[in-house]
Amino acid sequence: MYFNDSSSIALSSDCTAFDYLPANGELTSGIIGQHPADLEKKVKLAVRYRGYMADNLHGVELPSSGDTTKKIFLADFRRASNAVLFRMSDNTIQVHLISDPTDFLG
Numbered sequence: 001m002y003f004n005d006s007s008s009i010a011l012s013s014d015c016t017a018f019d020y021l022p023a024n025g026e027l028t029s030g031i032i033g034q035h036p037a038d039l040e041k042k043v044k045l046a047v048r049y050r051g052y053m054a055d056n057l058h059g060v061e062l063p064s065s066g067d068t069t070k071k072i073f074l075a076d077f078r079r080a081s082n083a084v085l086f087r088m089s090d091n092t093i094q095v096h097l098i099s100d101p102t103d104f105l106g
Contacts, residue, residue, distance in 0.1 A: 001046045002074035002086075009039075009046045010073060018043060021073050 002008050006023040011032070020028040020039055030036070035043050073089045086094040 001042075001049060002077060003042060007042070008073040008075075009042050010071065011046055011050055015047060015050060018046065019071055019073075027071075 001010075008021045010019045010021075012018070015032065017029065017031050018035065018039075020030070020042070022028075028036075028039075030039075032043060032047065070090070072092075074086055075089045076087045078085045082098055084096045084098065086096070088094065
């Protein structure tokens with residue numbers, strides 16, 4: 001999840017851990033429920049919208065060769081009337097087409 005303050009948070013697949021990347025680039029990893037108080041709102045938002053993203057935003061699998069331990073974060077996004085474009089930290093692009101403009105989180 002990418003926030004307006006240019007920070008990102010990624011949840012583990014089982015939703016028990018997180019990685020937080022603030023605008024200054026100092027990665028923080030932790031366990032949900034044991035996270036710092038200043039990340040409370042962002043962790044809650046990420047957990048809340050996890051279901052929506054899992055159901056509606058389809059990911060791309062990493063290639064089997066190469067460094068699969070590198071963590072990839074949402075770096076930027078742009079909205080259009082019929083799509084949302086996501087640029088990831090590895091410069092891959094993901095497009096989410098919207099058939100109903102009210103469908104994508106307002």
